[in-house]
Amino acid sequence: MADQKRTELDWQDVRIFVALARHGSLSAAARMLSVNHATIARRLHSLQESLGKKLVERRPGGYVLTPAGTHALEAATEMEQAAQILSRGMVDGAPSGLVRINASPGLSAGFLVSRLPALAARYPRLDIDLATALQSISLERHGADIAIRFDKPKDGDIIARPLTTVGYGFYGTEEACALVEANGEPVFIGFNEADAYLSSATWLTKHFPRARVAFRAKDQFLQSIAARTGAGLALIPHFIGRTDPLLQACDLGAVPPNIEVFLLTRSRDRKNVSIRIVADELSGMFEQERDLFA
DSSP, X not given: OOSSOOXXXXXXXXXXXXXXXXXXXXXXXXXXXXXXXXXXXXXXXXXXXXHTSOOEEEETTEEEEOHHHHHHHHHHHHHHHHHHHXXXXXXXXXOOEEEEEEEOHHHHHHTGGGTHHHHHHHSTTEEEEEEEOSSOOOTTTTSXXXXXXXXXXXXXXXXXXXXXXEOEEEEEOHHHHHHHXXXXXXXXXXXXXXXXXXXXXXXHHHHSTTOEEEEEESSHHHHHHHHTTTSOEEEEEHHHHTTOTTOEEEOOSOOOOOEEEEEEEEGGGTTOHHHHHHHHHHHHHHHHTHHHHO
């Protein structure tokens, strides 16, 4: 493919390239944009012809960006953000457009979802997309603008801001806790088999190898809901257990070590008003509720 521009760029081609770059597959990009696979492939081919460069390569695990694609994604994302701002009207110094936040399911359901909508309500030109995932997503591929994670990245163009330290405990109904306090055998609610590799799941298996796990769920917020039934004790973060009036803490002795939480943004987004303000607001939310986590 010749390294030269052949035709004028089509914004719809750029938009589809951004979706493919973020999601890594034709099917995922097609679902997000409500188009078919053929449209994604055709638009991608059109953009590559316009730029005279190959932007993606197909691998067994999906599509990956070429060096030219990585560079193009930066410019394409800026175009996307500019289009969002223009569609809402320019407001100097005020956040606008869409800011995408990625966090774990437990943190999203147990803390963020009850607080972030108020932030969007304060800024009429700002939209917030809260997506959940147990595994880290790529800020470099613009899978999100802000990520809240329990691990600090060791490389990449990423700024890691410490948010808080999360502590864990066993929580259950009054009856479930009373049973254990009367020297009964503890029964647990834990992670499903697909997520048994997670640190809290392996800790529970190591310290209570013979205990029954009566019910399994994908994330800790769902586990807290299951614990309300009295089926067992859930090993969950304090920020979930302490805010549920139907649960109380049960002392079983040892608990997993505390885990640090970080807010991640791209270094090159320092001057992005919307991302910076949302990041600062998130930091303030965690600081205000610090006692809830420790």
